[in-house]
Amino acid sequence: MPPIFLCFYCVFFISLKPCRKPLMSVLSVRFASHSSAGVKQKNDDALAVKVAHGGELVHKGITAVIADGASCCSSAEIASRTAVTDFINNYYSTPDSWTVEKSATRVLSALNNWLFAQGHRALNTEDSLVTTLSAAIIKGQTAYLFHVGDSRIYLYRDNELALLTQDHCHYQRANKLYLTRALGIDNKLQIDFKSVPLQVGDQLLFTTDGIHDAISPQQLTELMASQQELQDKSDAIAAFAADSHSDDNLTCLLVEVESLPLQTMTEAQSILTSKVIPPVMAVGNEIDGYKIVKVLHSNTRSHVYLVESSDETQWVLKAPSENFSDDPQYLEGFVREAWVGEQIDHDNVMRCQPADSESPFRYHLCEYIDGITLRQWMYDHPTPDMALIRPILKQVISGIRALQRHQMVHRDLKPENIMIRNDGTVKLVDFGTVQVAGLDEIERFNLETCPVGSVDYIAPEYLMGHKGTFQSDLFSLGVIVYEMLCGERPFSLKDPKLNPPTSLNVWQYTPLAHRKTKRPLWIDLAIKKACSPNPKNRQHALSEFLHDISQPNDELIEKFERAPLIERSPLTFWQVVAGLLLLANLVQLYWFNR
Known part of the structure; x- marks a missing residue:
């Protein structure tokens, strides 16, 4: 008798009865499974399917998981049950703003650490908690696969069966010796991840080694084609494996895509x-x-x-x-x-x-924020000291970090979108253009036809057609700090949205020394790095920028001093070149007139 997965069957088949008629623009699946002990005394396999509803279906999708507890462990069925139940429960508890990949890998990493710790405390190696796990999360029109161990996921489409996962085990002369990767083996987990575009009618087949070690790929393909109903297919596959003298538990799960969400602007x-x-x-x-x-x-x-x-x-x-x-x-x-x-x-x-x-x-x-915008603050403080700017900057960075933890990028940072309350608390506002990684996986939320953000503060990568990262917000923040110090912006571009630049070279930074303000060189270098047109050349963390703007960065200063004049001060360089050319022309004119 199967251990825990029967509970899942009851929950999902009763409360989440699959629809026979596809719903327009709604993700729906139907599924069936077979799991039995086979020739063994107990079943160490586990499986589950969760179909969410409403907003949870849109943001988190449908999850199908199969696991096979390592037979060398006495607690194999506990390991597989725990892996399946905890993975599903904890995945649906992660923020909706996270991508599927981030959500699932975070959950699997924590799950692996727990299983490893439990096994590490055990007195005997046989009491370790080790299990394979293969999961598919269907969100939008894509299946996101997570795999470790030797259970498998196949895609059956147009009467052809394709293996989507790779076994993590060591073979010798075609004989399997041991698992090389699985949950609970090591405190460092390496998960295979891939995304697969789906079509209506696609079938995902999940199997444990008791099935696919006993049936050849050709036989498995023929079995998939021989039956129409999913339950008949899963039962036929298990029966064939048993007749082929499988020496392990027999578990397979079939999930068929009935309808996919439409992803149109309409x-x-x-x-x-x-x-x-x-x-x-x-x-x-x-x-x-x-x-x-x-x-x-x-x-x-x-x-x-x-x-x-x-x-x-x-x-x-x-x-x-x-x-x-x-x-x-x-x-x-x-x-x-x-x-x-x-x-x-x-x-x-x-x-x-x-x-x-x-x-x-x-x-x-x-x-309700009772206060003023940063723009008004700048009007009130035309020549502020850095001691006034840093407390504001720290709080802005704190807000950007909060977005970053949710895999969000603001994309429209500007003085008008930063509020300062009367008590000094700084608030980020206006989230209409925030880039949310979790929503970007749902194409129907992607209606943008042109770069977003304010022209004077927008990061170059947006105008070049690339997606933003936290470093895009860092660029905008660098421009804001520059403007707070001198009242002007570091770049002068004409209509970059109407005439998108084709090269990063059009962003030429104007040093603070060329403005009507006296600021230390090290502050200017910190801002210049944050405002680098190439994201790779900016600070790699918001905390790094905060550090660079708070105290001199010797590395930046040394690099500046070693750089040629054309990099340190392009304007001065070309002024010198122009002067030399003028002098050369005068000398040449003098010699011609002698």
């Missing part, structure tokens, strides 16, 4: 426009129990109000303008801003909360 637009944009409101009006106290901002793009709830808590209510009711990219950014603000709870990041789910209106609520 679908995204219909989702984003499902609620009504509220009309322009005035002081005293109410919406969903929130009373308008003050109109903070109103223009052709959005309307922002200070509102008060029934318990007298103040919020900022933001609603889109009717002018953009048919603009999917604008509405996607509006929805994204609220979603990002709901994910992060950090002192230096503006907190958002969604509107009432039953409300027919499209709006969201943000915490």
Whole structure:
């Protein structure tokens, strides 16, 4: 009798009954399995399938896992059960903003450490917890595979069977001797990862070695083609393996893709426009129990109000303008801003909360920040000392780090999007263009047709058509700090969005010494590195930039002093060259006139 996976069968087959009719634009699968002890006394294999619903289905997908506890261990079935249950439970507990790869590898690493630690404490080697694991997470139109050990995942498409995983075991003369990689073997885990684009009708076949060691690939392909129903296929495969004198447990799992989510702009637009944009409101009006106290901002793009709830808590209510009711990219950014603000709870990041789910209106609520923008602060402090700038910089970096931990890049850092409360707390705001790795795996959330961000602060890699990283935010931060120091920006580009540069050479940094400000060279070098057009040449961590801007970096200073004049000061270099050319022309003119 199979150990734990029967519990999974009951849960998923009863509460998550597969749909026979594919739902338009919704990911759906059907599945079947067989697991038995075979010729052995107990079954050390485990498997499970979890089909999520609603937002969890969109952001986390469907997960199928199979595991085979090492038969040399007395606790093999405990190892396989634990691997399957903990992997699924913990994967669905990771942040929605994380990519599938990051979520699953983090979970597997922690799981491996636990299994290894338990086995390490055991008095006998036989009490170790070692198991294989092969998992597929289906999200969007892609299957993300995670594999360690000698269980397998195949793809059956158009009557052809393709092996997607590689066995991690040592063979001698075609005989398997031992596993070289598995969960619980070592405290350092190496997981095989790959992503596979899916089509409707694709079937993923998961097997443990009791199946595929007894059946040839050709026989397995014929068995897949011989039956129509998934349950009949899995039973036929197990029966064939038994008849072929398999000496191990017999476990196989079949997952068939019934429908995949559509990834078109039309679908995204219909989702984003499902609620009504509220009309322009005035002081005293109410919406969903929130009373308008003050109109903070109103223009052709959005309307922002200070509102008060029934318990007298103040919020900022933001609603889109009717002018953009048919603009999917604008509405996607509006929805994204609220979603990002709901994910992060950090002192230096503006907190958002969604509107009432039953409300027919499209709006969201943000915490009320009683203060000024960094732009206003710059007007009030035209020539600030670094002692005033550093506390602000530290908090901005703290907010960017909070985004970074959620695999997010702000992409629109500028003085207008940094708020300073009256008590000195700095807040990052405006998340409409935030790049979220987890959402980027769902193409329908990708409606951008041009580089995002403000022209004066945008990182070069965006304009060159590349994705952003935290170093893109670092570039924008470097420009902001430069502007705080001298009131100008380090680069002068004309309409880079309308005329995208084809080379990084167009970004020519103007040293602070050429501005009307006196700042130490080491500060200028730190900012110049952060503003390097090539991301590879910037600081490799936000903390490195903070360190460089707080105290001299001897390495940067030495590198500057060793550099040729054309690198240290291009303007001075070309002035010298022009002077020499002028002198040469004068000398030549003198000799001709003699």
